[in-house]
Amino acid sequence: MLRLAVPILVAALGILPARAEVLTIYTYDSFIGDWGPGPAIEEAFEARCGCSIAWTAVEDAAVLLSRLRLEGTATRADVVLGLDTNLQAEAQAEGLVQAHGLDLDGLALPFDWSDPVFVPFDYGYFAIVYDSERVPAPPASLDALTSGEAEPKLIIQDPRTSTPGLGLMLWLKAVYGEDAGAAWKGLARRTLTVTPGWGEAYGLFLEGEAPMVLSYTTSPAYHRMVEGTDRYRAIIFPEGHYMQVEVAAMSAHTERAELARDFLAFIGEPGFQATIPTGNWMYPAIELGDALPEAFRTLPRPDRAILLPPEEVRRNRSAWTREWLDAMSAP
Numbered sequence: 001m002l003r004l005a006v007p008i009l010v011a012a013l014g015i016l017p018a019r020a021e022v023l024t025i026y027t028y029d030s031f032i033g034d035w036g037p038g039p040a041i042e043e044a045f046e047a048r049c050g051c052s053i054a055w056t057a058v059e060d061a062a063v064l065l066s067r068l069r070l071e072g073t074a075t076r077a078d079v080v081l082g083l084d085t086n087l088q089a090e091a092q093a094e095g096l097v098q099a100h101g102l103d104l105d106g107l108a109l110p111f112d113w114s115d116p117v118f119v120p121f122d123y124g125y126f127a128i129v130y131d132s133e134r135v136p137a138p139p140a141s142l143d144a145l146t147s148g149e150a151e152p153k154l155i156i157q158d159p160r161t162s163t164p165g166l167g168l169m170l171w172l173k174a175v176y177g178e179d180a181g182a183a184w185k186g187l188a189r190r191t192l193t194v195t196p197g198w199g200e201a202y203g204l205f206l207e208g209e210a211p212m213v214l215s216y217t218t219s220p221a222y223h224r225m226v227e228g229t230d231r232y233r234a235i236i237f238p239e240g241h242y243m244q245v246e247v248a249a250m251s252a253h254t255e256r257a258e259l260a261r262d263f264l265a266f267i268g269e270p271g272f273q274a275t276i277p278t279g280n281w282m283y284p285a286i287e288l289g290d291a292l293p294e295a296f297r298t299l300p301r302p303d304r305a306i307l308l309p310p311e312e313v314r315r316n317r318s319a320w321t322r323e324w325l326d327a328m329s330a331p
Contacts, residue, residue, distance in 0.1 A: 021051045023259050026077040026251075028064060029057045030199065030280075037272075037279030044271040051259060060197045061087060061163045061246075068096045073253050078260045081121065081248040084163050085307065086170060088118050088247055089314035097249035098257075100264050107268065108287045109245065110305055118247035119264045121272070122282035125241040125302050126167045127217040127234035128154065134211035142175060142239040146186040153192040153210040159321055161196045163244065168214050169324050170313060171242035174306045180320070184327035194328070217241065217302070221295040222281050240304030246282070 032038030032055045042053045058064050061082045068075060068091065083091055091097050099116045107113050113120055128145065130138045135152045139145040145154075157165030176183045192210040195201040205213035217234040224230060248267055250260045266272050270291070273284040277296050284292070 021256055021259050022054050023049075023051055023078050023256060023263060024054045024056060024076050025079045025081055025263070026056045026058070026064060026067070026075075027081040028060050031082060032057050035279070037275035040275045040279065041272055045263060045266055048266075049259065049262060060161060062161050062166065065091060065096075068251075069094060075251060075253050077251040078254040078256045079248060079263055080251055083118075083247055083249070084167075085118075085243075085245045085247065085310050086163065086166050086313045086317075088115075088249075089310035090317075091249070092117055093314060095252055098252045098254075100250055100261060102261065102265055102268075104268065107285050109285060110243075111307075115247075118249050119267050120245050120247050120285045121267045122276045122280055122285055123243060123245045124282040125217045125243055125305065126164060126171060127215060127219070127236070127241060129205070129213050129215040129219050129232055129234050131205075131208075131211040132231055132233050134208075138212065138235050140235070140237075142171075142237045145190075145235075145237075146172070146176075146183040148186075148190075150189040152190070152212055154187070154190050154212040154214070155192055155201045155204050155210045156187075156194055156214045157198055157201050158194050158196055159324055162198060164198045164201075164214055164216075165194070166317075167242050167244055169320055170308055171306060173316075173320055174242065174308055175239050181323050181327045184324055185330055188328050188330070191328075216244075216281070217299060218281050218283065218296065221277075221293070221299055224295045225278065225293060234300070236300050236302055238303070240306045241302035243305050243307045244282075245307070246280075 030036050038055060046053060058067055061084055064082055065087050068080060080097060097117050100119060104113060104119065107120065109120060109123055139148055156168055159165040159169040172183050173180045201213050202215060220232050220234055223232045248264060250257060250264065254260050268286060273286045274288060274291055276282055276284045277293050
């Protein structure tokens, strides 16, 4: 029996993929939804690596970082995809990620990127999106938003559980500095509710609960391309807009470092990047040329982009969150 079994086993091995490994990627829910970029990325990468991707998704990047902390050395993650620059310093300081060793010269972000650990996969600008049929004259500036009337109402996200919520907190801090608490008290007057994540907030906005919501300058591209309407628009503020740069990294505890590095290299290729504009509704991290949808090419962009250094965010995040809580709970 053994003499017969060995040739059969060898033949069977001969038809297996060259590397039948499973790459486990931790990310957030919307990235791997049917409408997100995950399914197309999975198909494209598996076709070239001879491996399989296993996704593990949580609600938001802030929750993703918490999960990595809790799992520690026992994590199953090979790649972490979906943190942003506001969380990367915490992930690095806590030893959750490791250097990628890649050449990132082909990126096309609005600024130079040379981080040895994190690979950016998209970027965008936070913005207040409004329903033009309900708000014909929205606040024209960030100052008008935070110091004006209590109407029209706004839906925002919690900075403790949501990267857009964290982005708004840093946006006000970068613009108002020591006066950020006063700005938050002004914004609280027109805030209808604070949701745990972006999906809940945008869903309430589309249901008509409030005519304004914290989202992205690129959100109107979805409505234009999918629904054929310009009804929903982003306000461009003269004070500038806080950026979100989403990143991926190798887990510090992966046992498949070579495969994880291959995936990080794939992020910078058209096979990954072409899925971003109409999958994640963000700007790609490389130049796509004519492959970038027309709706993105005509979107208004802020004159001034704001992004605080990751290490400054790490040092001050807890204190600034307490300031936000105090201001939002003040009578």
